[in-house]
Amino acid sequence: MTSNFLEIKGLHKRFGNIAALNNVSLNVSKGEVIFVIGPSGCGKSTLLRAVNWLTPPDKGEVWLEGELVGSSSSKLTIKQSQLLNGFRARMGMVFQQFNVWPHLNVLENVVRAQLVVAKRKRADAESTALKILDQVGLQNKIDEWPDHLSGGQKQRLAIARALAMDPTLMLLDEPTSALDPELIGEVLTVLKRLVNNGMTMLIVTHELGFASEFGDRLLFMDGGEVIEEGPPKKILTMPKTKRLKMFLEKLDVTSFKKEEKL
Amino acid sequence: MLEYQIFFDYTPMLLLGFWLTIKIVVCAIALGIPLGLFLALGRRSKFLIVSFLSTSFIEVFRNTPFIIQVFLFYYVLPFYGLKLSAEYVGVLALAAFGGAYFAEIIRAGIDAVPKGQLESARAIGMTDWQAMRNVILPQTLSIVIPPLTNQTLTLIKESAILSTITVHELTMTGLMVQGETFRPFEVFIMVALLYWALNETVATLMRKFEQSIKKKRNPTSDSNSSSTVEKSEGTK
Numbered sequence: 001m002t003s004n005f006l007e008i009k010g011l012h013k014r015f016g017n018i019a020a021l022n023n024v025s026l027n028v029s030k031g032e033v034i035f036v037i038g039p040s041g042c043g044k045s046t047l048l049r050a051v052n053w054l055t056p057p058d059k060g061e062v063w064l065e066g067e068l069v070g071s072s073s074s075k076l077t078i079k080q081s082q083l084l085n086g087f088r089a090r091m092g093m094v095f096q097q098f099n100v101w102p103h104l105n106v107l108e109n110v111v112r113a114q115l116v117v118a119k120r121k122r123a124d125a126e127s128t129a130l131k132i133l134d135q136v137g138l139q140n141k142i143d144e145w146p147d148h149l150s151g152g153q154k155q156r157l158a159i160a161r162a163l164a165m166d167p168t169l170m171l172l173d174e175p176t177s178a179l180d181p182e183l184i185g186e187v188l189t190v191l192k193r194l195v196n197n198g199m200t201m202l203i204v205t206h207e208l209g210f211a212s213e214f215g216d217r218l219l220f221m222d223g224g225e226v227i228e229e230g231p232p233k234k235i236l237t238m239p240k241t242k243r244l245k246m247f248l249e250k251l252d253v254t255s256f257k258k259e260e261k262l
Numbered sequence: 263m264l265e266y267q268i269f270f271d272y273t274p275m276l277l278l279g280f281w282l283t284i285k286i287v288v289c290a291i292a293l294g295i296p297l298g299l300f301l302a303l304g305r306r307s308k309f310l311i312v313s314f315l316s317t318s319f320i321e322v323f324r325n326t327p328f329i330i331q332v333f334l335f336y337y338v339l340p341f342y343g344l345k346l347s348a349e350y351v352g353v354l355a356l357a358a359f360g361g362a363y364f365a366e367i368i369r370a371g372i373d374a375v376p377k378g379q380l381e382s383a384r385a386i387g388m389t390d391w392q393a394m395r396n397v398i399l400p401q402t403l404s405i406v407i408p409p410l411t412n413q414t415l416t417l418i419k420e421s422a423i424l425s426t427i428t429v430h431e432l433t434m435t436g437l438m439v440q441g442e443t444f445r446p447f448e449v450f451i452m453v454a455l456l457y458w459a460l461n462e463t464v465a466t467l468m469r470k471f472e473q474s475i476k477k478k479r480n481p482t483s484d485s486n487s488s489s490t491v492e493k494s495e496g497t498k
Contacts, residue, residue: 054385081389089387099382103400103479116396117387145479158382165386 092162152183279435290356298364
């Protein structure tokens with residue numbers, strides 16, 4: 001299985017007594033869209049953050065396109081941490097809380113890492129930024145400050161910032177969870193376009209409808225382990241394990257209750 | 263009764279002392295703020311020696327009286343072959359003392375920037391230093407201006423202590439004039455007014471600077487508070 005685009009091998013991570021990752025392995029092919037679901041604290045965010053070594057796992061390895069991103073068995077040397085920064089640029093990450101940079105305007109949010117990390121010339125960085133901001137529908141906001149954007153606009157800006165680095169893989173950590181319901185659609189539209197463009201993606205989400213429509217594969221995690229894995233429609237309609245059944249029921253119940261309140 | 267003649271006769275002399283105070287304080291701040299930044303970053307360095315030395319420096323200079331530090335610099339350094347004029351000793355002592363406080367202010371400012379900001383910078387491929395320089399420190403600036411101003415005002419006032427090691431700054435000059443005239447009230451009123459004018463100017467300028475940054479970024483309220491939720495997500 002060396003031809004894999006992204007290989008995650010035996011990741012372990014503990015926070016105190018809680019096992020956030022317990023021997024998680026995953027192979028991802030190029031262009032594959034993988035959704036990760038699971039109850040809060042199941043380790044799904046930790047998995048994403050371990051892939052780009054933002055949360056270094058206690059044990060395990062991550063390989064991207066045949067190159068070692070990180071291994072728990074070797075200490076991080078200066079050379080390796082330099083390489084790691086290169087890998088991170090190729091793995092665009094989007095956070096639940098957007099984490100756009102409030103001291104830079106919209107254009108500069110997308111330009112800065114291109115200058116600093118990719119060492120591009122400002123003119124090139126700006127034209128790339130304008131192109132991508134156009135794709136995410138922020139072309140009219142380039143001089144705006146992040147504090148004046150809506151949540152959906154901030155998240156689209158965060159996606160644009162990551163895309164400007166020409167990533168080969170996108171890691172999205174609950175990209176719509178912090179958004180008001182009416183703002184989720186605009187972010188999903190941008191993500192759908194990424195799917196259609198063949199971007200390889202790892203998405204942690206609670207948007208089951210989105211996952212079943214656009215996912216190639218769905219992982220259900222609980223207690224730091226992958227409990228079920230397979231085509232989203234099959235997994236969501238015919239859960240094999242009790243844990244997944246309970247999780248889906250709970251989600252259904254809460255969404256039902258929400259509707260009732262409305 | 264006030265003797266107005268003293269105001270006229272001794273103003274030039276006091277202004278000379280005032281000018282030296284300004285020069286010393288400006289030099290001390292010019293050294294102290296970079297020192298503070300260096301110490302603040304050093305304190306969070308992953309190299310234990312650097313963080314230990316930075317922390318020790320901060321703790322020593324924060325927790326001993328400034329006048330004792332001045333005496334140590336002035337009387338002890340010559341024993342080790344370092345003979346500096348009182349003015350230079352004054353600048354060094356003020357810079358070290360101020361630097362220790364500046365360091366803690368800057369560190370608090372860095373800590374006040376939401377954790378997600380550093381994470382997003384590292385996740386996009388920036389090194390720790392690039393993230394500091396491009397994402398964290400610029401956001402720290404607007405947070406630390408008010409406490410840095412406070413500390414600067416304190417430093418200006420503390421510079422009066424340099425009169426004890428024969429630096430002819432404003433307070434020393436005041437003491438000399440009072441020795442000649444035996445009119446302490448007139449003299450020290452003038453000295454106090456000059457310190458006040460200097461501090462008021464510094465405070466006003468810093469306030470203008472702070473406002474200009476805030477105006478530029480149009481900060482409303484939410485961008486910082488939103489990331490606290492993310493923090494709990496990240497630590498589970």
